[in-house]
Amino acid sequence: MSTLPWLHPDRVALLEAALAERILILDGGMGTMLQGHRLDEAGFRGERFEHGHDGEHAHHHDHPGCDLKGNNDLLTLTQPDIIRGVHEAYLEAGADLVETNTFNSTRISQADYKLEHLAHELNLAGARLARAACDKFTALTPDKPRFVIGVLGPTSRTASLSPDVNDPGFRNVSFEELARNYTESASGLIDGGADILMVETIFDTLNAKAALYALDTLFVERGARLPVMISGTITDRSGRTLSGQTAEAFYYSVRHARPLSVGFNCALGADDLRPHIQVLADIADSRVSTHPNAGLPNAFGEYDETPEHMAGVIAGFARDGLLNLVGGCCGTTPAHIKAIAEAVRDCAPRQLPDAALKAA
Template sequence: MVLDGAMGTMIQALSLDENGFRGEEFAGHGSPLEGCNDLLCLTRPGAIERIHDEFLEAGADILETNTFNSTSISLADYALEGRAFDINLAAAQLARRAADRASDRTPDRRRFVAGSLGPTNRTASMSPDVNNPGFRTITFDELVAAYLEQIGGLVEGGVDLLMPETSFDTLNLKACLFAIEEYFDRHDVRLPVSVSVTITDNSGRTLSGQTLEAFWHSIAHADLLSVGINCALGPTQMRPYIEELSRIAPAFTSCHPNAGLPNAFGEYDETPEDLSGTLAEFARAGWLNIVGGCCGTTPEHIRQVAESVAGLAPRVVPVESEEPSFSGLEVLTVRADSNLIMVGERTNVSGSRRFARLVRENDLESAVAVAQQQVDGGANVIDVNMDEALLDGPVAMTTFLNLIAAEPDVARVPVMIDSSDWDVIEAGLKCVQGKAIVNSISLKEGEASFLEQA
């Protein structure tokens, strides 16, 4: 399947000024609107629909909606948070009309619409203040609420699938996936979900520090149609990561790279011939099911990509491993031949009087040092317990987990969230980007409660 290319690149080519973005409806809006590409779904719908048409004519099977920044969180930069639903609804309807026209012209080849859900302009697992590592500008619950609104507009507008993309912080993505499931449950509807992560550079990690394999295991619980990589890198730089993802993910895989790396002027120089040639190599190697383009890719890029992969066999999805895997910034897989898995228990107020005293006295720097000592001593997992009568368990768990997330040597191992209080467990899960271990839930409250919590 062929995905479309860069909506942002095509919008930039329109050379719109402030008035061009405002249109008549927002002529009196109190904040600058130039650069708010998503708003054009309301103020320049014809231009957006023509861009969709160009990508379809180039050979795209899947259109992405022009909604990458259409959460209330991101739209707040333009004082447009109150129009999030409207923008998503309009964007989905525009792409739906364009896709349906193309499908009508070729009834044997249906075109699809993917609702684009960007990562927002906030990060849930990192602090923007180096002097306050436990600080967060956004919470899991705030992300969920914003994504629920966006999803509502996209689904009502007629998308065929949802695509959280350009994920740089896995905790943000987990909030998005949670919101998707919440929306599906509330509205008795279910659509395919495709996700795409961004590997920021040759370190092979996300911006929030996870390796690709750790990222995959953090979201592998979700019911996904596909998982892929997009943005930040050109296809040549993506090669080792696409190969790795193809090996580890028991789902369809996608790749939509930038048109190379940006030059000194922020422009993309990779030609359609070069981009399509590299993606065709990936396809021939059996690594891909979905191909497309990200920043800098035009309809001509997509035309040549579509031609280069036509007739090539799609990747065969591997069988899912039965070995349990967990993750912090790095992955921990428990194999039959694994050595003893060691759990660091000193970050447990019930099991360490010293750690309990440090937490009660708010000496959190020393408390974090205890976690560091545990990992330095060989702990494969860090057990964190805040069940103490004098503590606000959910607050204490959140605060400590946010602090150790800023310590790469500690955060590389999975966390065991240890509590007999479900509120504490839930608070912990909402601030861990990796795949944590829960210790524990039980059938004490009945089977229905157990299954909901699980």
Template sequence: MPDTGTPATSLEAHATRRILVLDGAMGTMIQAEKPDEAAYRGSRFAQHNSDVAGNNELLCLTQPDMIRGIHKAFLDAGADILSTNTFSATRISQADYGMEDLVPEMNREAARLAREAAEAVATPDRPRWVAGALGPTNRTASISPDVNDPGFRNVTFDDLAAAYGEAARALIAGGVDLLLVETIFDTLNAKAALYAIEGLRDEGVAVPPIMISGTITDRSGRTLTGQTPEAFWASVSHARPFSVGLNCALGAGEMRPHIRALAGIADARISAYPNAGLPNEMGGYDETPDETAAHLGEWAEAGLVNLVGGCCGTTPEHIRAIAAAVEGKAPRPIPDRAARLRLSGLELFEKGAGAGAGEAA
């Protein structure tokens, strides 16, 4: 039956019926194109006064056909949701290249490119959506960069909120269907992003649904700033996100117990887009599409996920295999919201219905 609702209601309807597929690694695909300094600069920035190679977000302005082509490859492989090429398109991250003033344009153009690619293949029965990506920045509000001065911070909450707000505003203006706060290693950074997004709503901006995705940095089962998945959810659940989940850092095999932990507590959809295994000695990724897809297919069978895709090292071939592995499998039912007190530190503290007084999960 054709979907005739707004993008948000259409998304909700499809997410209720099936597991949605996210795209794969934009960075991996850009690296495969091997752009050099001249390609990054294009003619517009030929005289820029610092090196810009590695500034992937700049390619939205200088090599739009490359970015559009990568989006198309993931769509052709079966992706339902594209992420914009804006992981580092904040004023804080772009300061490394002296390109802070380009942030609004980068985000608008990235959204436009993804929107064009999505609409080129969307049909009434199979719409496609665009998620505006907001990465973690290259600074952390919770940890000192100076081991000799643990109280020092090189960024403030207000700095982060201003940077995220600027980027989110431009992504929304560019036409995204979702905002994706992703690869969260510091929950305080993420809370600054969520605060900024709520501020836009207060200004009357039509804010789309929010996806939140943290990263467990190693086999300790915690974020870089020390939180367990359950505590992370308690920290961000006030945002009432469309989905919460994990991406990056780990391969699917290592990520499963942490996704299971989130699925056991979150009254939101669960997203998972792991790396293609752990990096090898050369920093590459060796897990094959079939291997990654086998993991995610099993998670779907176990009722753990609502949205799946790939992070570092994943290609259109990985997404094609993942899409096939979850096709026809039911999405995880969203549980009722818990009527209990949940507090978050490094671990979850829970009290209320079904939990003993002072019971820690």
């Protein structure tokens, strides 16, 4: 990826300048905010997929009959004002970068709703919504440019592990199929105006490698590239990803992509993520990011960690020089992001190792 020019060199220059100056703030949870709207089936369908009066679907070509409630990414098309509102709430709270509502916008993940054919459109529209929100806020504060992160989620399949405990050799997805999915989704994000692409919540490094391969190929085809962020997920307190890697092994598996940043998100709260972020900060020649959950889920699957507590823990990360980019994942809200932004405001960003700066 290193030899191609940037697709948006001016935006990359602004991003690099901001990263050199301070710790940048990512947004918080999208799903958390959407749950607050308590949308029912009709709310998810919107006008485009509404049921006809006779119980039939008004638009057969768009959607075969199955429930769409819970398909948060579909709201990009059916409730764009809600998604725009979430982006703007996080920008208002101090986010420098907002993530597109495209976590499940791959064919593989949309297959659960029989909406595979919408994959490109979901990414295109998702990036456009985030772009418009960022441009609006950048115009208000030109000295604080805002950036769109085009999100590529992990999909609902895993290339390294068998879904069948009785057949360990079985796989329900191939590297090639994942790469095709990621190519289609990333094309939509690029066309919609993303500044950065983030392969995130990686529980299987082989899936991530398929995504990085797809991006590399796509950039070559287009003759230009975007910065790439990579964020894994340590799935439990064993300190490993689902496919069995420690933080250090994960980093060495993906550093060939020369990412803008490597980090961890989701699964754990900030307290439990701390040792893994410390490992990355010690070894990474890229920048380090984290967007933890608001603690671990309680018995009701909800997240209880207050903005004050979370910001206090993250302030410790920042004071110790571990961070370049920080935000929130599940359970976090604009209040969490505002508290985090205030907590790290006076802390210097983690310095890249000298060797990395020379290589860049």
